[in-house]
Amino acid sequence: MDLTPTAGMKQSLVNVRRLPIRLTGDDRRVIARPFIMSGARCQSVLQRIEDLDDEEVIEILNEVRHDFASRHRNADAIFDENYRAAASLIGWKNDWELNRRMLAGSYFTMEYAIDSAALFNPSIVAHPDQSNVPPGGLRFVMSLRATGEGHVSSVAFRTGILTRECDVLIDPPPIRLHRSRVKPDKRYVKSLFIQKLQEIGILHDAVERVFSGIAENFTIVDLRQAIEQVRPHLTEVAGSSEVLRTMLWLATSNYHIELSPDATLSELVIFPMSEDDSHGIEDVRLVRFVNDDGTHQYYGTYTAYNGVRTLPMMLATCDFHSIEIHSLNGGGAANKGMALFPRKIGGQYVMCSRIDGENLFISTSDSADFWEGATRLVSPKFAWEFMQIGNCGSPIETDEGWLLLTHGVGPMRTYSISAVLLDKNDPLKIIAQLPEPLIEPSESEREGYVPNVVYTCGALIHDNMLYVPYAQADKSTSMAIVKVDELLNALLDHKN
Numbered sequence: 001m002d003l004t005p006t007a008g009m010k011q012s013l014v015n016v017r018r019l020p021i022r023l024t025g026d027d028r029r030v031i032a033r034p035f036i037m038s039g040a041r042c043q044s045v046l047q048r049i050e051d052l053d054d055e056e057v058i059e060i061l062n063e064v065r066h067d068f069a070s071r072h073r074n075a076d077a078i079f080d081e082n083y084r085a086a087a088s089l090i091g092w093k094n095d096w097e098l099n100r101r102m103l104a105g106s107y108f109t110m111e112y113a114i115d116s117a118a119l120f121n122p123s124i125v126a127h128p129d130q131s132n133v134p135p136g137g138l139r140f141v142m143s144l145r146a147t148g149e150g151h152v153s154s155v156a157f158r159t160g161i162l163t164r165e166c167d168v169l170i171d172p173p174p175i176r177l178h179r180s181r182v183k184p185d186k187r188y189v190k191s192l193f194i195q196k197l198q199e200i201g202i203l204h205d206a207v208e209r210v211f212s213g214i215a216e217n218f219t220i221v222d223l224r225q226a227i228e229q230v231r232p233h234l235t236e237v238a239g240s241s242e243v244l245r246t247m248l249w250l251a252t253s254n255y256h257i258e259l260s261p262d263a264t265l266s267e268l269v270i271f272p273m274s275e276d277d278s279h280g281i282e283d284v285r286l287v288r289f290v291n292d293d294g295t296h297q298y299y300g301t302y303t304a305y306n307g308v309r310t311l312p313m314m315l316a317t318c319d320f321h322s323i324e325i326h327s328l329n330g331g332g333a334a335n336k337g338m339a340l341f342p343r344k345i346g347g348q349y350v351m352c353s354r355i356d357g358e359n360l361f362i363s364t365s366d367s368a369d370f371w372e373g374a375t376r377l378v379s380p381k382f383a384w385e386f387m388q389i390g391n392c393g394s395p396i397e398t399d400e401g402w403l404l405l406t407h408g409v410g411p412m413r414t415y416s417i418s419a420v421l422l423d424k425n426d427p428l429k430i431i432a433q434l435p436e437p438l439i440e441p442s443e444s445e446r447e448g449y450v451p452n453v454v455y456t457c458g459a460l461i462h463d464n465m466l467y468v469p470y471a472q473a474d475k476s477t478s479m480a481i482v483k484v485d486e487l488l489n490a491l492l493d494h495k496n
Contacts, residue, residue: 013490016439016482019168023122023144023158023477025115030071031179031269032078034085035110042086042108049104050094061103071111073178073260079105114154114177114269115146118449120471123286123393123458125298127159127265128319136164138462141265141320142469143284143300144477145457153280155270155302157320162462168479171266178260178267180323186256187217196250199329199370206234206243220251249275250327253304253311259321268320276311277304283336284315285457287394290343299368301328301338301351312338314368332363332371339394339458340368341402341427350427352377352404354390360406362428375428378420384410384437385418392417393458396466397424400488401431405459405468408437415453416440417470421491432491439470439480448473 036042049057069075083105086092096104127139139161146156160170190211197207209230214222227244234240252274259268272278284302291297300315312328312335328338334355341350348364351371355361361374380389385408392405402422407415416437423429441454456470461484469479 012436012438013434013493014438014482014487016480018442019479019481021168021170021477021479023119023170025113025117025119025146025148025476026173026175027113027116028175029115029156029173029177030111030113031177031271032072032075032109033112033179033271034082034108036082036086036089036108039090042090042092045107046087046090046092046094046104049100049107052100052103054099057100057103061099061106064103064106068106068111071176073176073263076102078109079103081105082108112152112271113148114156114271115144116148117151118147118475119144119156120147120474120477121145121283121455121457122469122471122477123284123300123456124460124467124469125286125288125458126460128298133161134163136463138162140460140467141286143286143457145281145283145471146269147280151280152272153282153305154272155281155284155300157266157268159264159266162460162465162467164463166465166481168467174264174267176267177269178263180257180259180268180270180273182255182257182273187219188223188251188254190214190216190218193250196254196327196329196369197247202243202246204239204243205237206230206240207247209234210244210247220248220255223247223251252276253313253325253327255325257323257325259323261321265320270315270323272304274304276306277313279307280305281313282310283457285337285339285391285393287340287342287458289340292344299340301340303336310336312336314338314340316368326369328369328371330365330371332361332365332374337390338371339391341395342397345425345427352391352395352427354388358388360389360391377422377428378406378430378433380408381433382408382435384408384414384416384440386410387413392456395422395427396459396461398461398484398488400492402427403461403466403484403488405438405456407455412452414441415455417454417456417468419487419491421488430496432493432495434491435494438482438487439468441473445472445478448475450474 079102083101086108122144124142127141142158144156147153210226282303284300286300297318304311304313312333314326317323338353351363359379360377362377363371363374387409395402395404404420417439418437419434421431459468464484466482
């Protein structure tokens with residue numbers, strides 16, 4: 001493949017080739033989500049449906065099914081779920097037959113075009129299923145930040161194959177999507193749950209009272225019931241209301257989701273499902289993590305946003321069908337852009353982050369969920385990163401050290417992508433730092449929702465090629481490739 005610099009780009013230390021790939025939003029890609037207003041509105045709608053005769057119910061429901069059933073997996077189950085949610089909000093007890101419930105549920109359901117506004121900030125890892133891949137190829141999973149109405153962000157996925165000829169074959173995206181749902185019987189471990197409460201500073205008599213009657217393994221239903229049982233006895237205890245609220249918050253921020261067995265990974269959409277991510281799930285940084293015993297799993301650190309504050313979160317999965325969602329806790333879990341190293345170093349988990357919004361830090365921990373201290377790794381050094389420096393996903397292990405892609409913010413809030421090389425055994429030791437951007441916005445990439453930005457949340461090495469999917473102006477996604485040995489040589493030419 002020709003790896004000469006893309007036409008119109010200025011010469012740099014490393015030859016970067018932009019591929020003719022552009023992933024954009026598609027208005028046809030929709031999920032069904034709840035459309036439930038206030039209790040009074042629910043009451044009014046349900047009463048109007050109550051007043052319909054049976055023939056009208058069937059006629060309207062048939063029209064809805066004709067127009068929408070083929071657009072969603074099991075539309076009736078979605079209608080039933082949303083009907084029950086609305087009915088429980090107001091304590092609606094009427095014993096309706098199935099058709100009337102389904103019709104009511106359709107009124108409490110809306111379509112949401114997940115990437116109608118943007119499809120950006122990608123991350124890429126090797127797919128867990130490498131069967132039937134052509135010789136020399138590699139199947140991949142790419143996560144993307146999908147943004148629709150109201151600028152609410154969710155996580156979408158694309159799959160494809162990297163060929164030995166350096167071609168990138170992206171599977172056609174399905175139009176019908178599958179919105180992930182919380183598994184209702186998710187079980188929590190009491191000792192770990194209490195530990196998490198302590199980590200976030202919750203030391204209160206209310207905790208002991210609530211958990212005194214809960215088994216070691218419990219569900220959120222068990223927790224709610226225990227809280228309601230002790231609540232009347234804590235009315236005069238200072239701070240108890242906030243403690244009880246925090247306990248529920250922690251439970252709803254740590255949950256389990258599942259993709260239907262017959263759904264493909266590229267159908268999966270992780271849409272905000274808790275109060276803390278109600279305004280978006282932002283910038284997943286995927287990593288294929290190798291455990292001490294040689295097995296592997298996938299982690300994805302991301303930011304949950306509720307419109308006011310951000311909360312560091314992490315997903316964990318072995319197959320992208322069964323996914324655990326965890327909050328990241330401790331003083332080292334702050335701000336945005338936490339990226340986990342792909343294996344332990346010296347027996348500990350290692351994270352790269354930007355806890356102060358300006359500099360890059362390294363944290364270590366015995367647990368992937370708890371992060372306390374952080375040591376500064378690097379500060380803005382070059383003109384194109386004077387405003388701030390951050391990581392562009394998890395570091396990648398090479399023979400020469402950990403290859404960490406970074407982003408820098410310069411004049412006119414221009415985002416560029418560059419690279420740092422870290423010592424394999426001591427990632428706080430910087431071996432080399434590229435003195436100029438590896439990828440910066442070209443003239444054709446400047447315009448978009450956020451101008452002058454190129455950004456990635458994770459790259460992948462295959463057969464001595466570094467594949468860098470990157471967002472253009474927070475609008476769409478492209479991909480660039482660079483020879484790994486050429487990039488490493490350029491870095492080593494600028495050793496610290």
